[in-house]
Amino acid sequence: MLENPNSISEVAWDGYIDRVDVDFNFQALLGEVLSREINQNSEGFQVRFQRRGGADLTFPADLVAEVDEGHLTWQSTRIAEAASVFGIPELIGTHQMQPELISAARTIYQNAPIIEVPFHDRTVVLALQGDWLRSNPQRALLQATAAETPAAHLDRCLEVFAAVRELPETPVLTRRDGAVYDIAGGLSLDDVRADAFYFAEEHRLFFEAIYPNPRAYFDPASGQAHLTSAEKTPLTCTATLLAVVEDDVWTATHALPYFARSQAASRARAILDFGYANNIPALVARTMPAQRAFDWDLIDVAKPIVGIWTHAFAPLSPTAYAVLLVDHPALRLPAPQPERVAAMKERQVPAGVDKQRALAAYDRFRMGRS
Numbered sequence: 001m002l003e004n005p006n007s008i009s010e011v012a013w014d015g016y017i018d019r020v021d022v023d024f025n026f027q028a029l030l031g032e033v034l035s036r037e038i039n040q041n042s043e044g045f046q047v048r049f050q051r052r053g054g055a056d057l058t059f060p061a062d063l064v065a066e067v068d069e070g071h072l073t074w075q076s077t078r079i080a081e082a083a084s085v086f087g088i089p090e091l092i093g094t095h096q097m098q099p100e101l102i103s104a105a106r107t108i109y110q111n112a113p114i115i116e117v118p119f120h121d122r123t124v125v126l127a128l129q130g131d132w133l134r135s136n137p138q139r140a141l142l143q144a145t146a147a148e149t150p151a152a153h154l155d156r157c158l159e160v161f162a163a164v165r166e167l168p169e170t171p172v173l174t175r176r177d178g179a180v181y182d183i184a185g186g187l188s189l190d191d192v193r194a195d196a197f198y199f200a201e202e203h204r205l206f207f208e209a210i211y212p213n214p215r216a217y218f219d220p221a222s223g224q225a226h227l228t229s230a231e232k233t234p235l236t237c238t239a240t241l242l243a244v245v246e247d248d249v250w251t252a253t254h255a256l257p258y259f260a261r262s263q264a265a266s267r268a269r270a271i272l273d274f275g276y277a278n279n280i281p282a283l284v285a286r287t288m289p290a291q292r293a294f295d296w297d298l299i300d301v302a303k304p305i306v307g308i309w310t311h312a313f314a315p316l317s318p319t320a321y322a323v324l325l326v327d328h329p330a331l332r333l334p335a336p337q338p339e340r341v342a343a344m345k346e347r348q349v350p351a352g353v354d355k356q357r358a359l360a361a362y363d364r365f366r367m368g369r370s
Contacts, residue, residue, distance in 0.1 A: 002159050008090040011082075012100045013153040015107030017161040020147060021140035022111045025133040030057065038119050038126075045126055047115065061126035064105050064114060068122055072097045076127075082108045137165045138279060145173065145180035146275075146284040154180075177292055179281075186279025192301045194353045198362035200300040202344050203309040206333055211235070218314035218322045223263030225314060225326045237326035240267040240306050242299060246320035250293040255286035264324070267306065274305045297350070299323060304365075309333075336366050 005011045032052040039046045045061040064076045073094040074080065083091035091108075095101060102125065106114050109127040116125050134140065141161065149157070154173070162170040172184035182188045207214075210232075217226045218239060225239035241253045241264040253259060253268040275283025282288070282296055293299075303309045308325040309332075315321045345362065349355045 002163050004086050005088070006086070008088055008100060008104050009153070010156065011086065011088065011091075011107050012103035013157055014160045015103070015111045016149065016153070016157045017141060017144040018134070018164060019103070019106055019111040020144040021135050022113065022132045024143055025135065026113050029133065036115075036117065038117050038124070040119070045124070047117075047126060047128060059128040059130055061115075061128050062109070063124060064109070064127050065101075065125040066122050067097055067116065067125060070097050071095065072101055072125070076105075078108060079105060137161075137167060139276065140165075141171055141183065142276065142279055142281060142284055145183065146281040146286070148288075149180065177295065179288070179292065181282070181296075183279045183281065189280055189282055189296065189301065190352045190354070191357065192278075192280070192304065193297050194349070194355075194357040195361040196297070196300040196304050197349055197353055197358045198344055198347070199365040200303050200309055201347060202333060202340075202366075203303075203331075207310050207331060210330070214312060216312040216314035216324065216326070218264070218316070218324060220259055220262040220264060223267070225312060225324050227312065227326065227328075235328050235330060237328040237331070238267075238308075239264045240302075240308055240325040240327075241265050242268060242271070242302050242311075242323040242325060243293065244316065244320055244322055245290045245293075246317075248290045249287055250290040250298075250323075251287050252285060268302075271302050271305050299325075304361075341366060 005014055030049055030051060031054055033049050034052055035050040037048040037050070039048070043060070045063060046058055047061050048056055048058040050056050062076060062078070064079065065072045065074050067073075071094050074091065079091055083089075090101065091104070102114055102116070105125070105127065106112065112130070112132060113128045114125060115128070116123055135143070144157075154175075158170050158173070161167075173180050174182040174184070182190075211227065211229045214227045214229045217228075218241075219226065220241075223239055225237045227235040227237060241256075241259055241262065243250050243252050244256055245251075252272075253265045254272045256265065259265040271283055274280070282293075282298060283301070299311050302325065303311075306325055308327045310326050312324050312326050313321050314324055345359060349358050
């Protein structure tokens with residue numbers, strides 16, 4: 001049986017997975033918010049959201065706390081009841097304001113959206129009331145584990161989530177490099193790495209041979225990439241935008257609203273859909289350290305999903321570049337030659353990749369191109 005939380009940190013993190021899910025669906029419901037209006041009458045508070053392209057939405061709200069000069073004072077009987085049950089002093093009285101207190105309040109309010117807003121001469125913390133839409137457990141877990149979740153709290157988060165959603169057992173995760181790598185029961189990231197390895201490697205070597213040291217220019221408006229190389233004919237390629245890397249942060253295409261209407265971004269939608277369908281957190285993640293994306297071979301992982309096997313990097317600014325899959329008839333492999341196929345199969349696979357699966361996938365892809 002799950003024990004009660006014994007610290008404010010545990011209260012805050014107990015609701016994490018469900019909270020990510022509620023937030024995802026609430027933001028989808030709201031859309032673009034133009035303004036927010038707070039009113040109070042004899043029945044309590046109401047919060048009205050004015051939205052672009054949709055009718056206003058109004059929610060009743062509970063007063064959770066008030067904030068003054070950087071200090072939060074609880075005003076909620078529900079918080080007081082939780083303090084009594086858990087015996088946690090941070091849930092009583094006044095404390096220096098910190099995000100952990102708000103997260104704890106959300107857990108206690110069953111992860112209802114909470115807002116902090118100026119109201120008259122003070123700032124109020126309000127918990128919106130409503131029947132909040134939740135995804136199925138698999139999708140909720142996937143969205144939460146795709147974000148950066150501290151490993152110290154993850155085991156308890158999973159236990160609480162399993163209890164709240166009445167799952168038959170606690171989900172089992174594989175962690176690597178301080179992040180969630182796999183969710184048991186789905187296709188593993190290493191499976192897709194294996195499927196991609198040999199065919200992606202052969203394309204890489206072919207591209208290096210026929211188009212050495214290429215420079216790429218990305219045109220989001222046309223969804224094309226223009227490749228140039230010394231003494232080679234420029235190529236105009238169909239481009240699929242995988243991510244933008246800036247300041248060592250990999251931001252996936254689905255988290256880049258600026259490119260949302262580009263055909264290069266729409267072609268990448270298959271990667272996100274594949275991640276959801278196969279329970280792979282790395283393909284659903286919005287951002288991650290760029291080095292992790294490279295270490296986990298996310299560029300090659302995308303290739304069999306999209307069906308394009310050559311990649312390039314195109315500068316966008318002095319500090320940012322686009323990660324692209326590029327397609328052109330000149331970049332496609334010639335018919336297989338037995339000696340080259342045999343040599344390719346002698347290459348060692350990366351750690352974690354099943355060589356037999358990789359060889360079987362290579363045979364399938366190579367025969368499809370013969």
